Amino acid sequence: MMTLTTTEKTTFTASKISVSNFSAYYGRFHAIKDINMVVEPRAVTALIGPSGCGKSTMLRSINRMHETLPGARVEGSIRLGAIDLYGADVDPVAVRERIGMVFQRPNPFPTMSIKENVLSGVRLQGNRIGKSDGDDLVEMSLRAANLWDSVKDQLAKGGASLSGGQQQRLCIARAIAVKPDVLLMDEPCSALDPISTAAIEELIANLRREYTVVIVTHNMQQAQRVSDTTAFFHIDGPGLPGRLVECGATTELFSNPKESATADYIAGRFG
Amino acid sequence: MGMIDFQEKSDLVSMPKVKTSRKVTDRVVKVVIIAFFGLALLPLISLLTTVITRGVGRFDPTFFSSSMRGVVGAGGGAVHAIWGTLLITGTALIISAPIGIAAAVYLVEYGRGKLAKLLTFLVDVMTGIPSIVAGLFAYAVFSIILGPGTRSGVAGSIALSLLMIPVVIRSSEEMLRLVPGEQREAAIALGSPKYRSIWRVILPAAAPGIVSGVMLGICRIIGETAPLLLVAGFTDSMNLNVFDGRMATLPVFIYSQWQNKGTDSVAYEGRAWSAALMLIGIVLIMNIAAKLIAARTQKVR
Ligand SMILES: Nc1ncnc2c1ncn2[C@@H]1O[C@H](COP(=O)(O)OP(=O)(O)OP(=O)(O)O)[C@@H](O)[C@H]1O
Ligand SMILES: [Mg+2]
Secondary structure, three states: OOOOOHHHHHHHHOOOEEEEEEEEEEOOEEEEEEEEEEEOOOOEEEEEOOOOOOHHHHHHHHOOOHHHOOOEEEEEEEEEOOEEOOOOOOOHHHHHHHEEEEOOOOOOOOOOEHHHHHHHHHHHOOOOOOHHHHHHHHHHHHHHOOOHHHHOOOOOOEHHHOOHHHHHHHHHHHHHHOOOOEEEEEOOOOOOOHHHHHHHHHHHHHHOOOOEEEEEOOOHHHHHHHOOEEEEEEEOOOOOOEEEEEEEEHHHHHHOOOOHHHHHHHOOOOO | OOHHHHHHOOHHHHHHHHHHHHHHHHHHHHHHHHHHHHHHHHHHHHHHHHHHHHHHHHOOHHHHHOOOOOOOOOOOOOHHHHHHHHHHHHHHHHHHHHHHHHHHHHHHHHOOOHHHHHHHHHHHHHHOOOHHHHHHHHHHHHHHHHOOOOOOHHHHHHHHHHHHHHHHHHHHHHHHHHOOHHHHHHHHHOOOOHHHHHHHHHHHHHHHHHHHHHHHHHHHHHOOOHHHHHHOOOOOOOOOOOOOOOOOOHHHHHHHHHHOOOOOHHHHHHHHHHHHHHHHHHHHHHHHHHHHHHHHHHHHO
């Protein structure tokens, strides 16, 4: 069981994520192979690459969501600071408490109001929260997600009654209400219109001050706009595992790629 | 007419002809279908009208306020049987709903491998148990525990639970499977243990469907006669204690009124029809309520 005291949490906060010799499988299918990379704290790291190259698999491995699918397993290690997230004594639930996730399709809880949605993470982690603390947390989280002004008068309304972009921001508010150290986002804008996308991108730019953000995106302009570091994943052929081709500062990777596969991809020659 | 005519005429002239013939076929098929539909409805309508016309006669305050204690011939009522049905069905509900919902949660959220397959198989078998067998089972169990021949309301409830549990499991299972996987993932990714995500996210999302399934389960058992005849027995007087002594119920009341008509058979038949009307009314209302609840959930989604 990974128990975290407050002191541990502070050391945690500025911890980098180190992925080493990491592989993930779906049953017998080897989805990603030999991944080695470092995710810097309080920065935005983008994972890009053609469809099926294992970006989502990599992302879902970081908060141990991958293993919730039947037959899914991993090899190698992912560390957050000094803690091996796949260590034998680490509780995956505790990992997910510290590493939040935003999905491609907005998924607020339809049975809960906007307010309850924001507080749902706190309650699902088994914590009680008083009324005024709860109200403060709701306002703080919704402000951080740039949603407060448009929903502050309708907090009791159902979370599913919002527009797609608002729902996604509600999901971000829900994820940051539990004060994670890391925020994983799997194509958070791909179901949204350009205006909502711009709003979320602006939000990500603000979030990087407090959170380590890892974002999967298909949109290379978006990767360049929001990220500090970019990791390019690629797959050499059908049935083969995805691999990390190169990882580096975003400006550098896009202006001066080291590998020809990267150059081809960012030039739009495939994928 | 036929192919040659068709080819000689221009498209514009020949097309309406095809249309009219199709229209005629359409209409004929429609009429036939409506006729069969009406035919299928006929027994239902005839049943309802019969029960209503024969049942309203004794659908009076006395019927709902007095039992059959000391009544011979006209008068009397079914209040003891109404209470019996409410108590026995209510107890069966208290037993079946938690067991059935828990089993469904296990099957949908945890069940993998042999145990789940076995449970599914057992549920299938239970669905097919004849109600009299459920009655015999309860009779045997209570004979072993409390001595042969004991009768009580709770024995009836247990017999009815055997019939209701599979219905609750099946419908709850279906409703739980309708909850999108995204909801489960969202909860787990927030750092929720699985049991808490079930309690706070999945069950609330499935609740209206589960409730309407449970109500249909009640409809399934509320008219059961044979097992209750065996284990709850029959009495002319009021008994509000499910744990002790014979207890009348509406279906058994109907049976006994019909079976033991005295010289004044009209009075007995009238009471039987009124009890039947009452029973049909309860089932109808429950069915409609279940449908409304289910419809409301669909709108929310
Ligand atoms: N649940 C699953 N079961 C089996 N195989 C899977 C599963 N999910 C993904 N895969 C396979 O793993 C490989 C990597 O998938 P992944 O979803 O990580 O790719 P991705 O880079 O996120 O693609 P996309 O850009 O289309 O989202 C693919 O070949 C995919 O078919
Ligand atoms: Mg993906």
